[in-house]
Amino acid sequence: MKTLVHLLLVIFILLCSDSIYAQAHRAPDTIYANDHQQVALFFPAPIRQAVTGAPHMVFTYNKDRPQYFGLLQAKAGVVSNLFVIDQQGNIFSFVLKFREELPHFYYFFTGKDAVGREAPLKKDAVATAKAKSSPYLERLSEHFLRRAKGSLRRQKTSGVVLRVKDIVFFNENFFLVMELENSSGISYEPDQLDFYISTKKQGKRKSMQTLPLEILYAHSFPEKVLAGTTDRFVVVLPKFTLPDNKEITTRLFEKHGARNIELKLLKRHINGGSAGK
Known part of the structure; x- marks a missing residue:
């Protein structure tokens, strides 16, 4: 009988502890x-x-x-x-x-x-895009990759620079030629790459309305950028329109790290890209 009473008392204490813990958290x-x-x-x-x-x-x-x-x-x-x-x-x-x-x-x-x-989490978006590889997109991406010069936009975080070298609109797709430069002393491993159409910042407030853009194909996306090196790659996005009050938000996340990069592209950057030839 004493054993049963002790058991019931322990169960009661555990239930009360769980309730208190849940309320506290x-x-x-x-x-x-x-x-x-x-x-x-x-x-x-x-x-x-x-x-x-x-x-x-x-x-x-x-x-x-x-x-x-x-x-x-x-x-x-x-x-x-x-x-x-x-x-x-x-x-x-x-x-x-x-x-x-x-x-x-x-x-x-x-x-x-x-x-x-803010938008559905797109895990392994780049890996999925690689699986959609086609010889056609691969050849075009390699062509635009070789000819890209200059820089349209850049963003730096802790010694890692993400650049958009060129944006080419060709055959109903946007080809973004991008570059990762690692001037830090530690290797950089890209993990997740996302693109969104979002509302531009207005005053001190910013709308949380975003529209994710599907990555159709990723060409030469690096698994690791060694310290002191630079890698280029191409991301293919579907055709989209960009009103004056919108912008493209690009987010690159580091695997097992916090050197995440957010880069904004405005309408003038899109229009400033090359013609698809």
Whole structure:
């Protein structure tokens, strides 16, 4: 009888512990902050973009070298909100309120706490594009790769430079001749490459509306760019139109690293490419 009582008591304690743990780790709808203490917010991936709804709520994060956390402070004022997008496309949304005495000084979030995704995650997009290889696209890509000169756009992160050398529109497809230069002392392993049509930044706010572009074919996409070397490759995208208020967002993610690169292409870059000959 005592054994049964002890067993029931252990089960009761475990159930209560699980309930308390779940409540403690439940993502809050409202986060409180003040102007004399820091509140840290940790996310499952480095922060790509964040914006608050009012100037008296300030959320700071590293824009040059993306990190997994940001710091929140607030002055007394109206209730506001915070939107955060991490580099995996997860969208987080919170209500912000000022309070002199804070209930918590740090919060940890997972992908399950996101209210949505900026765009569906496209795993192994480049590998899938390689599988769609055709002799026709391969020959054209090699031709445009050899003749590309100059540079239309570049973006550098921690010694790694992503360039768009040329953009060629030919036979209802866009051929993007790209280049990865690794001037750091560590090899760079590209993992995932994504393209989106997104709304251009307007003031301090930016629309989260994006349209993913399918990669039809990837030619000579490098598995590893050694330190001090440069590799060129071609990405083939389907025909698209780009209004003046839109831009192409290119995101390259590093495998087992945080040297992720985001590069923007405007309408003038698309029009500044070469003619397909």
